[in-house]
Amino acid sequence: MLDKHQGARLANLWDDGKAAGMTEPEKLLYRSNLLGSDKRITNYGGGNTSAKVMEKDPLTGEIVEVLWVKGSGGDVGTIKMDGFSTLYMDKLRALKGIYRGVEFEDEMVGYLPHCTFNLNPRAASIDTPLHAYVPKPHVDHMHPDAIIAIAASKNSRELTSKIFGDEIGWLPWKRPGYELGLWLEKLCQENPDARGVVLESHGLFTWGDTAKEAYETTIEIINRAIAWFETENTGPAFGGRSKPVLAAADRAAIAKKLMPVIRGLISAGESKVGHFDDSQAVLDFVTSTSLEPLAALGTSCPDHFLRTKIRPLVVDFDPAQPDVGNTLAGLPEAIATYRADYAAYYERCKRADSPAMRDPNAVVYLVPGVGMITFAKDKATARISAEFYVNAINVMRGASGVSTYVGLPEQEAFDIEYWLLEEAKLQRMPKPKSLAGRIALVTGGAGGIGKATANRLMQEGACVVLADIDETALEAAQTELSTRYGKDFVRSVNMNVTSEAAVESGFGDALLAFGGLDILVSNAGLATSAAVEDTTLALWNKNMDILATGYFLVSREAFRIFRNQKAGGNVVFVASKNGLAASPGASAYCTAKAAEIHLARCLALEGASAQIRVNVVNPDAVLRGSKIWTGEWKEQRAAAYKMDVDELEAHYRERSMLKLSVFPEDIAEAIYFLASDMSAKSTGNIVNVDAGNAQSFTR
Numbered sequence: 001m002l003d004k005h006q007g008a009r010l011a012n013l014w015d016d017g018k019a020a021g022m023t024e025p026e027k028l029l030y031r032s033n034l035l036g037s038d039k040r041i042t043n044y045g046g047g048n049t050s051a052k053v054m055e056k057d058p059l060t061g062e063i064v065e066v067l068w069v070k071g072s073g074g075d076v077g078t079i080k081m082d083g084f085s086t087l088y089m090d091k092l093r094a095l096k097g098i099y100r101g102v103e104f105e106d107e108m109v110g111y112l113p114h115c116t117f118n119l120n121p122r123a124a125s126i127d128t129p130l131h132a133y134v135p136k137p138h139v140d141h142m143h144p145d146a147i148i149a150i151a152a153s154k155n156s157r158e159l160t161s162k163i164f165g166d167e168i169g170w171l172p173w174k175r176p177g178y179e180l181g182l183w184l185e186k187l188c189q190e191n192p193d194a195r196g197v198v199l200e201s202h203g204l205f206t207w208g209d210t211a212k213e214a215y216e217t218t219i220e221i222i223n224r225a226i227a228w229f230e231t232e233n234t235g236p237a238f239g240g241r242s243k244p245v246l247a248a249a250d251r252a253a254i255a256k257k258l259m260p261v262i263r264g265l266i267s268a269g270e271s272k273v274g275h276f277d278d279s280q281a282v283l284d285f286v287t288s289t290s291l292e293p294l295a296a297l298g299t300s301c302p303d304h305f306l307r308t309k310i311r312p313l314v315v316d317f318d319p320a321q322p323d324v325g326n327t328l329a330g331l332p333e334a335i336a337t338y339r340a341d342y343a344a345y346y347e348r349c350k351r352a353d354s355p356a357m358r359d360p361n362a363v364v365y366l367v368p369g370v371g372m373i374t375f376a377k378d379k380a381t382a383r384i385s386a387e388f389y390v391n392a393i394n395v396m397r398g399a400s401g402v403s404t405y406v407g408l409p410e411q412e413a414f415d416i417e418y419w420l421l422e423e424a425k426l427q428r429m430p431k432p433k434s435l436a437g438r439i440a441l442v443t444g445g446a447g448g449i450g451k452a453t454a455n456r457l458m459q460e461g462a463c464v465v466l467a468d469i470d471e472t473a474l475e476a477a478q479t480e481l482s483t484r485y486g487k488d489f490v491r492s493v494n495m496n497v498t499s500e501a502a503v504e505s506g507f508g509d510a511l512l513a514f515g516g517l518d519i520l521v522s523n524a525g526l527a528t529s530a531a532v533e534d535t536t537l538a539l540w541n542k543n544m545d546i547l548a549t550g551y552f553l554v555s556r557e558a559f560r561i562f563r564n565q566k567a568g569g570n571v572v573f574v575a576s577k578n579g580l581a582a583s584p585g586a587s588a589y590c591t592a593k594a595a596e597i598h599l600a601r602c603l604a605l606e607g608a609s610a611q612i613r614v615n616v617v618n619p620d621a622v623l624r625g626s627k628i629w630t631g632e633w634k635e636q637r638a639a640a641y642k643m644d645v646d647e648l649e650a651h652y653r654e655r656s657m658l659k660l661s662v663f664p665e666d667i668a669e670a671i672y673f674l675a676s677d678m679s680a681k682s683t684g685n686i687v688n689v690d691a692g693n694a695q696s697f698t699r
């Protein structure tokens with residue numbers, strides 16, 4: 001049987017067979033990807049790696065020393081060769097001659113592009129001097145939880161020497177930059193046998209003469225820290241449990257209630273997307289006696305608080321006596337207080353040239369006994385913020401078990417958060433897309449119009465929940481869209497829109513997945529055809545169930561969420577030309593479609609005071625990709641017009657005023673218009689997308 005501690009150790013994944021024959025840059029890439037594959041070694045996007053390589057200078061043909069180092073942005077786990085910047089070492093060394101001292105260290109960043117080797121377009125990161133000035137060929141800089149736990153302990157210097165002796169040095173907190181590079185160089189010169197260094201409140205540097213040696217040293221040092229914590233930290237986590245953990249279903253139920261309300265309260269500046277995490281590490285923290293005092297101290301590693309803000313908001317909820325109503329009622333004040341505290345922090349710490357205050361809302365919301373909710377501008381950022389806070393929890397757990405955990409001093413945290421170089425990076429970010437941060441649910445999402453709509457909304461940055469009754473088509477649609485736009489943007493729920501319970505649970509899943517709802521596209525449908533005397537009650541009811549009742553049920557659920565969220569809302573019905581124009585032999589279908597259109601008008605009237613807009617798109621004869629237009633209905637229509645099924649598309653095209661075929665993408669475009677702010681002043685409207693049909697002109 002495996003020792004339970006064995007699982008906590010990092011495995012040495014270096015494979016000599018694989019590495020044989022690799023060039024030095026290839027070995028650097030290999031080592032980087034191995035290190036980044038485990039979040040215990042470094043957080044997403046955190047840390048960097050480098051190698052100093054002898055290469056032929058394309059200008060002179062001479063052999064020169066080149067620094068290959070992870071460039072600005074990116075993640076060591078997924079970096080590719082083009083993620084590294086390359087710089088002349090002799091030029092980097094020469095920069096020392098123009099360095100004017102620590103108060104001018106930021107200007108050194110501007111000189112880095114002048115050191116570029118071989119016209120490499122990858123921008124060098126702020127951490128470049130840290131790698132350049134360590135006088136070793138291979139250098140790793142990681143943010144391992146176990147090392148940051150040492151680095152964030154009050155007596156971190158003493159702990160470092162206790163655990164590692166002279167092998168690992170220690171440097172006090174210093175913002176990463178040119179000066180820290182010089183500190184590292186000095187440490188190496190004074191301690192030629194050191195294999196690495198712990199940076200207070202930050203992370204780890206390790207090095208080696210070969211890529212393999214650097215990698216193995218990194219793994220070994222982290223494993224020694226993990227092992228040390230295992231023997232030292234034998235007491236209960238965070239001083240023990242003081243609150244009960246709720247059952248998984250109850251945790252989810254509470255998160256679904258809290259998320260849209262929080263979202264509504266913090267989305268005034270920009271729409272936000274949520275993420276819920278109730279993993280064991282989170283639950284240990286949010287049920288502990290130390291929750292409030294530790295949360296108040298804030299996170300330590302700069303990477304952590306850049307993503308999570310300096311501190312989280314602990315939601316007032318008592319899992320021993322759950323009263324969600326009370327918690328919801330208290331949220332506006334709790335959030336206002338957090339914002340006021342953040343503004344006060346900004347005012348206390350700001351400097352003459354600081355950028356303007358950014359969004360003062362919390363990113364991380366800790367709910368005792370329930371878990372952690374995070375909100376950010378998109379799903380990936382919310383999810384990664386949660387990952388970072390889990391890193392921070394691990395750090396606090398380790399540090400508070402062996403010492404006193406210390407957060408970064410407030411002014412240092414502020415100087416990183418509002419660093420002008422960081423601001424410049426933010427200013428370079430592309431403008432957000434028109435539906436960024438918006439959350440949509442599309443019924444019939446796996447079918448022709450539904451999938452085209454999801455695609456269109458996702459193209460504009462929206463997160464989409466596909467709801468459909470067809471499990472196989474749903475899976476295929478989700479795979480297709482997540483391949484195109486990324487897994488973070490799409491979820492699917494099996495939903496029969498005629499079932500009250502299925503609708504409620506499907507919308508609940510959407511809330512848990514993304515934290516709220518902005519757009520409902522009610523599109524699930526069917527079509528039948530029969531003379532009135534042949535229309536069975538079952539056929540009549542089927543049309544009414546799906547097209548009238550189904551639209552009512554999903555709208556009612558969306559309205560309930562919109563009202564709790566208090567951020568307006570948007571409903572688009574996909575109806576039909578036949579909701580306005582009668583058609584022979586389809587009375588059940590036409591009547592149900594008319595009911596749908598009138599429901600939209602009633603809802604537009606009811607929702608207006610809450611900024612909920614409701615509009616209708618009327619397609620006609622969208623054959624391609626439609627599930628309605630397969631099988632019986634197509635044959636029945638063809639029979640009604642006395643023609644072959646293959647002739648239908650041409651028939652409808654010729655029948656239209658514009659003589660054009662109508663495709664799912666055409667309907668999706670109209671839905672996007674109505675779902676976006678482009679139509680902000682329209683409600684109760686109908687847009688026909690039918691290539692022109694005088695019968696269905698609105699009046």
Ligand SMILES: [Zn+2]
Pocket residue numbers: 046047141142143176202203
């Ligand atoms: Zn770092």
